[in-house]
Amino acid sequence: MTVRRVGILGGGVSGIALAAHLDSDVDVLEKSSMIGGLCRTISEDGFTYDAAGPHIMFSKNKEVLNLMIGVLGPNVHQNKRENRIFFKGALVKYPFENDLASLPKEDNFDCIYGYIVNPRAHETPENLAQWSYVTFGSGISEKYFIPYNRKIWNYDPEKIGLEFVSRIPKPPMEDVLKSSIGIPTEGYLHQLFYSYPTEGGFESIVHAFAGRIRGDIVTSWSVAHVERAGDEWRVVSTTGEERRYRTLVSTLPIHELLKVWPDAPPAAVEAAKKLRYNSLVNVVLGSSEDPGHPFTALYVPDPEIVFHRLSFPKAFSTTCVPEGGYSVMAEITTNAGDGIWESGDDELIERVTSDVAKVGFINPERIVYRRVVRFLYGYPVYDLDYRRNVTAMRDAVAATGLHLLGRFAQFDYINSDVCVERALKLADDLRDG
Ligand SMILES: Cc1cc2nc3c(=O)[nH]c(=O)nc-3n(C[C@H](O)[C@H](O)[C@H](O)COP(=O)(O)OP(=O)(O)OC[C@H]3O[C@@H](n4cnc5c(N)ncnc54)[C@H](O)[C@@H]3O)c2cc1C
Structure with missing residues (x-):
């Protein structure tokens, strides 16, 4: 049996970007019939959308961002983000604290008062809920931040650690004061403009990297067994096919x-x-009627509405809808046993259609396309013991010589840019090693 130098398990953006930066002595083994993983895009009946949820290209690492944009050649364009938060019927600009004047007056007062008169401002937070009170005060925390985070994490914010707070936009006080009296400010500038493939959805990035691979991509190859065999790694598929690698x-x-x-x-x-x-359940509704709004996505903290976010694929690229058409994707965070994960597609479509109509973004009579997509692995949850557990897991695996790469392999809440960044670093290490 031939022993190849590197075997890569999984053909999402991490595996494909890694293989694209190695020589020809490499296999990528992917269980699905298509590469893409969480970056997968579905195109059906003229409607195109990123199956796991809306994806955009942005990065703090300009070199990686330029690589991802560059690999797409001419198939890329830039958009301006136009996100809103649905609050008591009002459309509040994202982030919430940058548009308090759009709230009903009483809510605006509660938010700005709680922000200025904040008895907890000097506490040292130990969990996400506490961090919100310390940072934003009670009004913004209780009306928006905590309910929204409870929905997106499907978990109590008091049990979530502080691992990802550095990602949360933290506006200067001046901006929050301005926002309350209606002077426009813009928060979270680092994602205000983003790039997106013109055709083919976000998955195009994975295909573009795949085009640079000199080794082999083997799809419909589901890994059923991994073992260390002397100096090699032995990998067996569900159909009994065996492959061997020096590095896995x-x-x-x-x-x-x-x-x-x-x-x-x-x-x-x-x-x-x-x-x-x-886990994630996403419901996509396609319509023959375009309401013609400019929004990219809508965040919904209201616990009575089943989804936490609605996004509008046409905002990402006009090629994502048929001529004159329109679509929405509703995202629901779920866990086995909570009832949502167990719900049938028809039930989910009915519930989401009714809730989308409440928010007012689709005319149910003009819906021509419906689909439910499920992902078992959507978000790693940074609970209070996350750091300890993830470090123990990674250290124990590293000691075997097997390399972990990517969002759910390393169990890290990272986007595709960081997957690519880490793939480049690992490719360098493997070339030198
Ligand atoms: C809702 C949501 C929104 C996001 N938004 C953005 C965004 O705006 N911008 C951005 O850059 N990133 C975004 N991301 C993150 C991005 O999707 C991930 O970081 C990235 O896709 C992870 O890629 P990966 O290759 O590490 O893992 P995956 O994509 O999970 O790849 C793992 C692969 O392993 C395969 N596999 C599993 N089991 C087997 C087996 N037994 N045998 C063989 N193969 C197997 C899977 O089929 C899969 O293809 C978002 C993610 C989510 C969930």
């Missing part, structure tokens, strides 16, 4: 890798059991 990189969700790796270190297995993740 897994981009599979860690929980999936551990299921097929009987000799995995017990410390990794124990730690991974405690790593909490959320």
